Amino acid sequence: MDFFVQIIVSGLTFGSMYALAAVGLALVWGAFNMLNMSHGIIMTLGAYFALLWAELLGWPLILAAPFSLVCGGLVGAIVYFLSAHWMIKQKNFEVTIIIATFGLGMAIESGLLKFLREMFRTAPYSQPLSLGAKSFLIFDVPVSYQRLVIWTAAFVLITIVGIFLRRTSVGRAIRATAQDRNAARLMGVPVRRVYVLVLAIASGLAAVSGIMLSSFKDVHPLMGGDPMLKAFIVIVLAGLGNITGALYAALLVGLVEASVKVLLADKYGFTAILILVILALIWKPSGIFGRATVARQ
Amino acid sequence: MSNGDTQPLLACRNVFKYFGGLAAVNDFDLDVYSGDVIGIGGPNGAGKTTFLDVISGINPATSGEILLDGIPIANKKADVICHLGISRTFQLNAGFESMSIRENTLVGASFGRGDKGWFPRMIYSKEMHERVERALELCHLQDRAELIVRDLPVLDRKLLLMAGALATEPKLLLIDEPVGGLNPHEVDDVMEIVQGLIAEGVTIILIEHVMRFLLQLSERVVIMHHGEKIYEGDSKGLLSDRKVVEVYLGEGTADRLQHMMAERA
Amino acid sequence: MKRRDYIIFAVLLGLAIAYPWINPPRYLLASVLLMFCYATVVSQWNLVFGLAGIFSLGQVAIFASGSYITAILGRYLEWSLWYTFPVAGVGGVFFSLLIGLACLRLRGIYVALLTLAVSQMMFILIQTDAMCSALNKKVNPATCVSFTGGAQGLGDFGSFGWRDVFGGRNWIIGDYYTMLVLLVIALIFTFIVTNSRIGLAFMALRDNEELARSRGISQFKYQLLVFAMSAFLTAVAGSFYAAHFGSVGTDLMGFALLLFLISMLVVGGIGRPWGPLLGAFLLMAADEVFKEASDWRNVGLGIVVLIFMVFLPEGLAGALDKLWNRGIQLVTGRLQSGGTRADGE
Numbered sequence: 033m034d035f036f037v038q039i040i041v042s043g044l045t046f047g048s049m050y051a052l053a054a055v056g057l058a059l060v061w062g063a064f065n066m067l068n069m070s071h072g073i074i075m076t077l078g079a080y081f082a083l084l085w086a087e088l089l090g091w092p093l094i095l096a097a098p099f100s101l102v103c104g105g106l107v108g109a110i111v112y113f114l115s116a117h118w119m120i121k122q123k124n125f126e127v128t129i130i131i132a133t134f135g136l137g138m139a140i141e142s143g144l145l146k147f148l149r150e151m152f153r154t155a156p157y158s159q160p161l162s163l164g165a166k167s168f169l170i171f172d173v174p175v176s177y178q179r180l181v182i183w184t185a186a187f188v189l190i191t192i193v194g195i196f197l198r199r200t201s202v203g204r205a206i207r208a209t210a211q212d213r214n215a216a217r218l219m220g221v222p223v224r225r226v227y228v229l230v231l232a233i234a235s236g237l238a239a240v241s242g243i244m245l246s247s248f249k250d251v252h253p254l255m256g257g258d259p260m261l262k263a264f265i266v267i268v269l270a271g272l273g274n275i276t277g278a279l280y281a282a283l284l285v286g287l288v289e290a291s292v293k294v295l296l297a298d299k300y301g302f303t304a305i306l307i308l309v310i311l312a313l314i315w316k317p318s319g320i321f322g323r324a325t326v327a328r329q
Numbered sequence: 330m331s332n333g334d335t336q337p338l339l340a341c342r343n344v345f346k347y348f349g350g351l352a353a354v355n356d357f358d359l360d361v362y363s364g365d366v367i368g369i370g371g372p373n374g375a376g377k378t379t380f381l382d383v384i385s386g387i388n389p390a391t392s393g394e395i396l397l398d399g400i401p402i403a404n405k406k407a408d409v410i411c412h413l414g415i416s417r418t419f420q421l422n423a424g425f426e427s428m429s430i431r432e433n434t435l436v437g438a439s440f441g442r443g444d445k446g447w448f449p450r451m452i453y454s455k456e457m458h459e460r461v462e463r464a465l466e467l468c469h470l471q472d473r474a475e476l477i478v479r480d481l482p483v484l485d486r487k488l489l490l491m492a493g494a495l496a497t498e499p500k501l502l503l504i505d506e507p508v509g510g511l512n513p514h515e516v517d518d519v520m521e522i523v524q525g526l527i528a529e530g531v532t533i534i535l536i537e538h539v540m541r542f543l544l545q546l547s548e549r550v551v552i553m554h555h556g557e558k559i560y561e562g563d564s565k566g567l568l569s570d571r572k573v574v575e576v577y578l579g580e581g582t583a584d585r586l587q588h589m590m591a592e593r594a
Numbered sequence: 595m596k597r598r599d600y601i602i603f604a605v606l607l608g609l610a611i612a613y614p615w616i617n618p619p620r621y622l623l624a625s626v627l628l629m630f631c632y633a634t635v636v637s638q639w640n641l642v643f644g645l646a647g648i649f650s651l652g653q654v655a656i657f658a659s660g661s662y663i664t665a666i667l668g669r670y671l672e673w674s675l676w677y678t679f680p681v682a683g684v685g686g687v688f689f690s691l692l693i694g695l696a697c698l699r700l701r702g703i704y705v706a707l708l709t710l711a712v713s714q715m716m717f718i719l720i721q722t723d724a725m726c727s728a729l730n731k732k733v734n735p736a737t738c739v740s741f742t743g744g745a746q747g748l749g750d751f752g753s754f755g756w757r758d759v760f761g762g763r764n765w766i767i768g769d770y771y772t773m774l775v776l777l778v779i780a781l782i783f784t785f786i787v788t789n790s791r792i793g794l795a796f797m798a799l800r801d802n803e804e805l806a807r808s809r810g811i812s813q814f815k816y817q818l819l820v821f822a823m824s825a826f827l828t829a830v831a832g833s834f835y836a837a838h839f840g841s842v843g844t845d846l847m848g849f850a851l852l853l854f855l856i857s858m859l860v861v862g863g864i865g866r867p868w869g870p871l872l873g874a875f876l877l878m879a880a881d882e883v884f885k886e887a888s889d890w891r892n893v894g895l896g897i898v899v900l901i902f903m904v905f906l907p908e909g910l911a912g913a914l915d916k917l918w919n920r921g922i923q924l925v926t927g928r929l930q931s932g933g934t935r936a937d938g939e
Contacts, residue, residue, distance in 0.1 A: 067703065118904045126703045127649050131860055132903035134853055139896025146889040257849070261714065268707055299722040306715045313708045314696050385808055411810035425801035436798045439791055440810035447815070451790040493809060 037173040039290045045179045047286025048186035052241035053263035054278045056234025062210035062273035063230040070137030072260030078104045078239025079246035086160035104239025105232035112231045145253045159246040182244045265309045271319020338363045344393030353379040355556035366533045368547030376556040377536045381503045385417045386410040412443045414500035418490035424478040431474040434461045434492045441497025464496035484515045504535045614767045630773040633874035634780040634831040636858045638824040644865030646820040647800030652693045652709035656686045658846035660832025665842045668751030670729045675837045686829020694821030717847035747843030780827045857899045863909025
């Protein structure tokens with residue numbers, strides 16, 4: 033029973049964080065077939081924005097996360113105007129954008145490292161938004177309040193995004209673009225603005241996800257790499273561009289990772305989900321939650 | 330010519346192709362004999378191109394039997410079907426964009442007749458180059474052979490596809506809308522080329538919307554509608570067939586075509 | 595391939611052969627020979643990516659597998675490294691065939707994702723391998739080293755052996771020429787494949803898969819072929835790399851090397867015959883320059899890649915080709931009817 037609760041608690045936490053990071057990736061792929069390889073560094077920056085707000089400026093803690101969300105969104109828009117904006121007409125956009133954002137992400141990451149080394153220290157900072165180890169018990173398993181906050185925050189944010197996509201006219205424009213870019217353009221949707229907006233939303237969510245990650249593992253310039261890969265795994269499992277599927281897949285990845293970590297060993301967690309995604313790509317490339325109509329091309 | 334005694338070159342029996350619940354090709358039968366020229370017409374979405382996709386293995390049939398020289402090919406892959414002797418063109422202006430016309434044709438000449446072994450030959454044979462020259466000549470492309478495909482006008486792209494298909498020296502050539510989007514003058518050019526092929530004795534299945542082209546070239550016409558065959562016979566009968574006129578041609582077009590045929594006769 | 599290209603090839607080869615005789619600083623010699631190694635890998639990558647149009651990121655994993663095969667055979671079986679090279683090559687081919695089989699049904703971006711997952715997997719499996727291996731007790735009883743060396747990497751497996759031939763200081767010249775021979779073989783191999791009938795099939799599948807299949811080209815056969823053909827020299831380059839440095843580590847499968855090599859491909863020009871060489875030269879040169887400001891190295895490289903992808907997606911070779919053609923047009927004063935070719939000859 034203990035194991036079981038432990039797996040659920042830990043899996044839900046990982047799952048919530050991956051979901052926040054992955055929903056954005058799925059949204060961006062859906063809108064204009066861009067896989068953003070600088071997503072990871074944006075997660076890292078999100079954690080640093082919270083740090084900057086709370087530690088350096090000493091402003092109220094409660095607003096650190098919204099601040100980070102907004103800054104993350106701005107970074108996303110900047111990434112768009114530095115890369116995709118000029119490249120979207122290229123013949124192999126899907127491929128070239130990966131390489132371009134890969135380069136951009138590396139430049140930002142190394143720049144951040146350099147900057148921190150010069151001005152501050154690169155050693156990990158603890159996340160000011162972390163609530164520490166204070167916890168309550170479920171079936172004798174301690175569950176920290178931190179996890180509770182993460183579940184709630186992830187749930188609320190994703191619900192807001194969902195309502196935004198379904199109920200507002202801007203959201204409808206985004207969904208229209210995702211379904212058929214050219215038709216949307218012909219119907220008067222300003223697709224370029226949709227692209228920026230989508231990337232900004234995705235990056236804002238990634239920034240918040242970064243804060244959550246750092247609340248367990250401290251803030252460090254290289255912290256975004258692994259979670260980004262896992263977010264990619266999530267959207268591949270879900271079938272690229274399938275947003276609802278990405279939520280389920282995120283929970284699945286979180287639970288699989290948690291089970292392997294609890295039942296086998298910590299180090300096999302990543303291996304397990306890599307095997308999962310490799311098998312999924314071989315047997316069902318359209319995603320395990322994908323509909324048959326999702327094209328492999 | 331249709332001849333009851335001999336085995337048909339291509340025999341299609343009860344061929345179905347479903348996309349989801351929609352039957353794009355519905356219980357289709359067709360016999361093609363060596364030397365035949367068969368024209369397939371019908372409204373957009375009637376399943377003509379899907380039918381070619383099924384025969385050529387690009388998009389295999391859901392059920393039904395397709396025999397080429399008595400060999401079942403319904404479940405074979407496109408490349409194998411090509412080796413067995415069916416070659417096709419595409420409606421869209423397809424082509425190997427970065428290659429020259431000669432290289433495009435060379436692909437057909439060099440792989441279309443078969444490609445044995447796990448490590449295929451690296452060097453072209455003399456016959457391959459000869460097939461290329463012959464196909465280019467049949468399609469009147471010799472003088473433009475070195476041009477790169479991405480720079481070509483529509484007419485040349487259509488001819489290029491035909492040359493590539495001919496270079497495989499097929500038993501059966503499937504031509505999908507060879508004159509769509511061309512002006513009347515260009516249509517005449519293509520017509521002349523196809524007539525040349527017919528004179529060479531090539532067996533052809535032809536899809537075309539331009540009825541004057543279809544009627545003048547084909548000995549036998551098939552009209553498809555909602556995936557089904559609603560007419561098969563000669564062109565005269567076609568123009569007086571109630572159903573064809575109703576669902577496809579319309580009274581005006583039928584009259585005009587009848588005049589045209591009468592003038593030619 | 596025009597006469598121009600043969601002349602360029604001859605001149606470059608002459609320069610490369612002559613280079614050690616002008617007594618360059620040792621570190622430069624080492625950089626140039628490393629450039630040969632990378633250019634070999636990138637030229638084979640160009641076959642998969644440029645010629646066949648398959649966006650595989652698995653080449654780095656194949657490179658690493660070559661290194662590890664050499665290291666393991668040399669260390670545990672005490673083979674002369676020269677025997678390990680062909681074994682590494684064949685091992686790389688099998689590994690690549692497996693990757694190719696897994697990718698058969700996938701297209702475009704999905705191939706990249708799968709191959710990336712495979713190389714990450716390899717990275718993590720080796721990185722987390724911490725089980726002390728009995729085989730290593732024989733090499734050095736005092737330490738606990740796992741079979742693959744884990745995160746520390748593996749050493750003590752020998753070298754090309756040029757130290758015995760050329761003496762203690764000049765062994766690097768031996769390494770230099772060995773690597774040069776490999777690169778020349780790789781370039782000639784690439785040239786032959788590109789202009790052969792098989793190369794035509796690769797290009798046909800890249801340009802229009804459906805049309806290629808209906809012209810009798812088996813996608814199955816040729817996709818496996820390109821994975822196999824491009825893997826041999828890649829893996830051998832990996833084992834040469836191991837033999838030169840005398841150690842292997844998980845950084846061979848890391849993102850940094852992947853990005854560095856793909857940058858060479860991109861900056862040089864994907865699908866261009868001279869792309870890999872140009873790219874390798876340019877990025878190694880940039881690397882030397884940025885080394886002065888060591889912290890800025892990755893920032894600089896990242897920005898270079900970004901700028902090339904945004905403004906020159908056809909790479910330097912593509913841009914030079916355009917310039918050259920425009921120059922010819924100006925000289926001869928007439929418009930060329932054909933336009934430039936993206937690839938191939």
